[in-house]
Amino acid sequence: MIRNYLKLAYRNLMANKMVSAINILGLSIATGCSIVVFLFLQNYWTMDNFHLNGERIFMVEYTVDKSGREQTWGTSPMPLGPVLATDFPQVEEVVRVEMQGCKVYLGENAFEELAYFADPGYFDMFTFPLKSGSPEVINEPDAVILSASVADKYFNGEEAIGQELTIVFENQVRKVLTVGAVAEEFPENTGFRFGLLTGFNTLKSIGKEGLTDWASHVQSTFVMVRQPEDIDILEERMDKYVALHNAANQMLSIQSFRFDNLRHPNPGAHDVINRPAEAAHPIVTLMFSLMALLMMALSCFNYVNISLGFVGKRLKEIGVRKAIGGRRMQLAGQFMSENLLLCFLSLLLGLALAQGVFAPLLNSVMVMQISISMGENLWLWVFLFGLLVFTGLASGAYPSFYISSFQPVSIFSGRQKLGGKKGLARVLLGAQYVLAFSTVIIGMLLLAAGNYWVAMPWGYQPGQTLMVRLDNAGQYQFLKNKAERCPQVLGVAGSASHIGESQSMETLLIGGEEHDVVRYDVGAGYFEALGLRLKEGRFFDPLLPSEDVSAVVVNETFVKEHQVEDPLGQEAWSDGKPFRIVGVAEDFKIMGSGANHPVIFRLAEEKAFAYMAIRHESGMGKVAEGFMKNAWLQLYPETPFNYFHQEAVFEGFYQSFGDVAKLFGYIAGLALFIACLGLFGLATQNFASILKEASIRKVLGATTASIILLANRGFLLTLFIASLIATAACFLGFSVLVKTMEAYIGTLNLGVGPYLLAYLLVFLAAGIAVGGQSYRLARMSPVEALKSE
Template structure:
């Protein structure tokens, strides 16, 4: 019986090759999209899953309550690690971590280090695979442990244990020995550093950091083997909040919490928790591909359903004869479902190959996400494929199988059964198909418009005209400034300790009874001019003014509004509970976080050259690339042993543009696929409708109906379907676009009426092109031939 079913299936497929190829190709693309969505979801779901001890590990985080809002900070006071190690026996292991901006030098070659400082327990708590050397090398302050990637970059081989390299940290250099080489962590890991050294090296990097200073912060992890003791340990930690609060009255900690390492990367991304570790993908980047892949799969299933009905209409006599010969309805259902399942299986195989292509394309879009396929070593993926096969087979084949198999053989063989055209079910399917297609198109156009909107968004200054380089002290600043000022294209050079889109700190300040958190920048002479900031009230800092260094501040308009000032000049602000500062100027609002997060109030303080660590360079936008090349050339002359660290500060806006453009590409691809599948479904239904109305069309033509009248008769119900789809798709997009954009950015361009109008026009235009030839052919058909056939 199975052999007979298979023979019938193959015979039916050969008779309908065009429909089968279209459906296999469409379903293959849909399955490929699902495969990419699965691996993207798995990448996020298995973030840090390779760490064997993950369930025992916790990050010690600080909870601060400010303005009736509790915020979790993923850091802890620096001395707390040593305190836990000495006083809390329930903690089995403790590990501190901090990051360095050092470079590595081997012979005359300099490389970015990607270096972090950590306690030796790093390799005991977390899972690292060592290729050469030993994890114990991290116990030696004079040794460095490298990733295989970094070892090959430095020495051309992973057999690097015992080799020497130079650590370059600003003007300081230090010879260190390679003590081990580990396999670099996977992309979905919180630890992506290329090198580690003993934590105590942090005090050589930053002379201002003191081991017992509770003002300093680091990342702190603990391992607790007995889960029953976690609550006890957290309770014991509260004893030490006072140590912090005595020296940081501006940053009072409500409590310390043990934040589980499992799921930490996901929570950090969702809650914007302060953390130097790599977070997982944003929720929108995980959920959106899954939703769209499912929608595309449904379109392909609906399309196959309509096609199956069209094909089955040609097999009515076969169904009638089989029923007369004794076939049961259940056997016919199995036959039709089996045929659909077989087609879906072919599409699944094709989808696996297409999935590889789409995976490469996906990885090309996102620099930090590298998805890898693994088909046969992952039981969950095999179950996923089996689930996809049965889902598509049942969704696409159930209605035709159950609907067609219930026909009575007498009606079929006597020719009384009229089968063809559309019905409520097929109309609903087509409306849903086009609704989904319209959603994808609207998303693509909306994100393209948003890209242009954000590109031209006024951030309060021009980020496209500034380059920042980093130096260690006043002497280096002056030497480098003198070297680059010879370039006539440079309009301004200024120094600072912090800068927009580079560095700064956030502290609370008080005005009378009000208290606000503000972003604080310490800047030098000419900084406001070099950054193209606009003073709207008051003045700039006075050069070399000791009074300005002690008590003058320039604030943003946002801070003025937050404190409710009518006139800001002269207002007294209290910082760190004792320092009195006075407003001397107000600058136009600056979006210190780009467009990603809420604009924060900002305050700038004046510093002297002895605190400069930033070289801020302003030049014409069209000549900035050439200026950067000149700066790099001058850097190599002035600092031959250090890697050039200059960067364009518009990286934040470039990232936003990249995200926008990538999303446009994704939805454009999905929109094209969805539209083609939907158009194929409409073509099928139009063909069936024409077949059903052949006699009516012929009679109308005999009675004098024009081509336009015949076209209207055929098209009317499909125009209604498109209108319904347009309403449904537009309504769903209105909420969907806002939800997706809002999950990515704080400031964006909502969907506009122009977006909907253009998308709906494309929907109708593509549909008209697809079915126009078929409809015009039917309208022009000779009625004599039509009626003779009838």
């Protein structure tokens, strides 16, 4: 019986190629998207599960009270790890990991990298196999271990072991390290990784201070206990270490220490600040799950709609089979077998689309990469089987049982007509277009937001500033002397941090109240070099260095948010020292999104300078760049010239946001394509059903326009209602999202443009979907259509 079902299913699919193609294509797109989403979420929710000791590895975190709100941080006191290893026999291994930016020089090439420093037990604790070399080199102060990708980037496939790298660390210490090992490629679900890894002995050798100071913090401390339950013993006895830290660090009062398992993160782990290993965020899971459900819903609506519309061609078959004794469940089984065969073909095509199209597209915009490995991923097989069953039931159950319910008497008497479910068809089509409209509107809103941020005023003229990154502060005076000889240069200043590239967060005390602010440490003349505008007071005066050491300049947002009346002369406490506000700068762009934050500027010593800002005449950026390149080559021929123009400082943010917008653009395009497939199928069936009526109207003098309107008015009304529902939902949802994230993205006034553009795209696509059939209807000959009557 099953064999006969499959034979009939195959014959029916081949006999109705267009309907089968529409259903298979729609379902395969949805299936391909679902496979890619599954693989991404599988990696996302199993991050770091490949570490063999994962059940016994815990990260040390601490909690603090910030204005009545509890914050959890992933850093920890520098000496805590070794003390825990000494005080608790339950601790098998402790590994601290420190991180800092560095510049790597290899021949004439320079690379900006993050250097990681770890205790000797790093490779005993974590499962990071080495491709070549020995893990023991982590103990050597002059050795470095590279990741596979960094080794390929530096040496282009050549042997890396034994090669020398010149590295300039954050404290401007220059050190030559020899490559002692290269790691294997990291698994796709790695939540933390390294590019350059060396040991704590290297950290000591470059003069890192505070290695035994409880007030000094390390990026992360990992503790591996002998049994997972041993961590409870440690957690119960951490109070004395809280006291040790708070006695040493008066500016940071820790409430408690806690431990977070590497394999099973604590609830809310994604909110931990500076957590060393990435934790899965529920919002990301929800977003990708909704994406897959959206595609499946669209394709299943398509299938149901087209199947119900197609039933008219099979009424006699159903009537005859029932008349000769066929039972309803047998007919339903026949239709379900046809549906499962179609879903199976869609699954195969979906796998091909996932492998060749969707996975590469996702990999192009996401940091976490995915790959389809059928032989190694058992859960993928389970998912594919579940997906086949789900799509088979979701798309085929209702049509199968609805069609099999027809009675022979109703069929042969003519009472069972095609289109008896037009209301349902319109509802399903409307639901499709609500989803299609919504995704297109979201895509347009994201595109508009990106353009809005790019076009936002900066508060100064970024196109007139060239920034040079210094290898060490001692270069500043030499380069300044050179720069001032360039006729197109208007001013030069140095800074330890810089707008758009490096900043720090600080808690400021004003009138006994704590205020979180963004802090920049800059030299006198920095404001003028960037073109920042003064609202009141003054900027730092190079003639008053001793006075300005205890002065700060704030921005307008600082004054507004903290309700500081008459800010000039007000006292603010930072790092336990009093500072006096001497000036208020007009607000300026400190991040790509344009969100305003309270800002303070403090005067930096020249020995802390890491940047040089060069103000040049308008349109003379290339001239100033060329002049400074030559000056650098004269002074420092052995090291590359590292610079950027201030107008490009947010390009990384715009690129990342553009990738997100691109991803939603892909989703919107696929959703719209599936919806138009359904519209095309329904339009084809609808035009066939009104062909005779249209022919009679044409004979009686109806115009072509009125006939086309007759055929399409139901679709137009459905699309119009769908557009209203989608617009209301997107407007409300986007408004709530912007309000919730205002601190990060600022205010967005995008107007009606994105909505109008979305309408244009969707109605244009819908017009193309029904255009061919409308043209055929307009060109048809009434004689040909009616001669059989």
